[in-house]
Amino acid sequence: MGGALLARWLDQADFKFTVVSPSGRQMPNEVRCVGGPEELAGVEFDLIILAVKPQVIPTVLPQYSGLLAADGCFISMAAGFAAASIESITGEKALVRIMPNMPVQIGKGVSALYANPHCSTRHQQTVAELMATTGQLIWVDNEDNIDRLTAIAGSGPGYVFEIARCWMQAGQSLGFSEPEAREMVLRTLAGSVELALSSEAPLSELRDGVVSKNGTTAAGLSALNRDSSLDALLQQTVEAAYARAVELR
Ligand SMILES: NC(=O)c1ccc[n+]([C@@H]2O[C@H](COP(=O)([O-])OP(=O)(O)OC[C@H]3O[C@@H](n4cnc5c(N)ncnc54)[C@H](OP(=O)(O)O)[C@@H]3O)[C@@H](O)[C@H]2O)c1
Known part of the structure; x- marks a missing residue:
């Protein structure tokens, strides 16, 4: 560092x-x-x-x-x-x-x-x-x-790389090569983050802007949010990292 x-x-x-x-x-x-x-x-x-x-x-x-x-x-x-x-x-x-x-x-x-x-x-x-x-x-x-x-931020790049890795793997399961899936996922992340940074809109509003009723994003998000486990998982992730930081003091 x-x-x-x-x-x-x-x-x-x-x-x-x-x-x-x-x-x-x-x-x-x-x-x-x-x-x-x-x-x-x-x-x-x-x-x-x-x-x-x-x-x-x-x-x-x-x-x-x-x-x-x-x-x-x-x-x-x-x-x-x-x-x-x-x-x-x-x-x-x-x-x-x-x-x-x-x-x-x-x-x-x-x-x-x-x-x-x-x-x-x-x-x-x-x-x-x-x-x-x-x-x-x-x-x-x-x-x-x-x-x-x-x-949140210090350990954050680790979370981002891990989430992107899982997303990439899912992309490969749809038939894309590793470099293709990597490019798609990382460019989508970068573009979406830049868009969000250039906007004052809440992230939920930006998300809803991508969703059409019964469309593909709606189907994907419904699978992603099926049982609110994503919220719970990210909550547990930052809590675990904070607890470890406290332990190391
Ligand atoms: N890695 C991260 O993402 C990150 C994030 C935030 C904070 N930090 C903090 O940054 C610090 C360094 O972490 P790191 O991951 O970069 O460790 P690192 O890669 O192991 O680097 C440690 C550095 O310390 C130097 N060093 C070792 N013994 C020394 C001595 N006796 N006298 C002077 N210099 C000595 C080494 O010198 P040589 O170059 O000669 O080997 C090396 O450059 C840690 O305190 C860590 O908590 C790291």
Whole structure:
């Protein structure tokens, strides 16, 4: 995820980056790449971005937290790692937790952002400037809402790909090849979503606009909604993801 965001930032944002990559990952020329903290002695950063797995933060962060400038700000993208846990390592420093989703790679992500009480307006503006290059931003005023948004948008691309996979398989059962079914399903999804985004109409109204009495869509929707199991399934899906986010705190 750190790499996906960095690619976007290098393309769109006016910041200078230093990346720590213990495995010596290949980086674009404009990025300074180091293998560890020993190569950063005496350097200070305005922003330190935590893009490691949550479970390694307690060992990795103490090696870098002293490199933040006095008026600098931490950014953490670690899922389920609370601001208080980060502050227990860094002390009372400005911190913005971000929860991006996968389409940030193409500038069409949805990210939740939470600023701790030590953040100034300037810190928030700087982080917003960086993150605005990756898609839509939703500032939340408590960390619980990060977990709620994770259950909907953070994990959302997974649900979309799975629903599209089932739809594609059904398309193949009507005789289309895999590439044909993929193209039909993904283009139908993309076009429908774009149409919905360009409209203020409720989704139920857009749905009804496709339905003619006793027509094909009516028949399909009647099968899809036979026993309201779709509503229940999606409800259970986001509830399960939220419950897991709470467990990981
Ligand atoms: N994947 C997602 O969709 C997603 C969504 C939202 C948030 N997140 C969050 O993003 C974070 C990263 O997840 P990921 O899936 O991108 O993990 P990942 O692919 O395993 O990447 C982890 C990164 O951490 C670096 N790293 C490991 N040990 C390090 C150390 N000792 N010092 C400095 N860097 C070190 C690795 O460096 P090398 O490049 O050298 O291997 C690697 O680039 C997690 O906290 C996760 O919760 C992920």
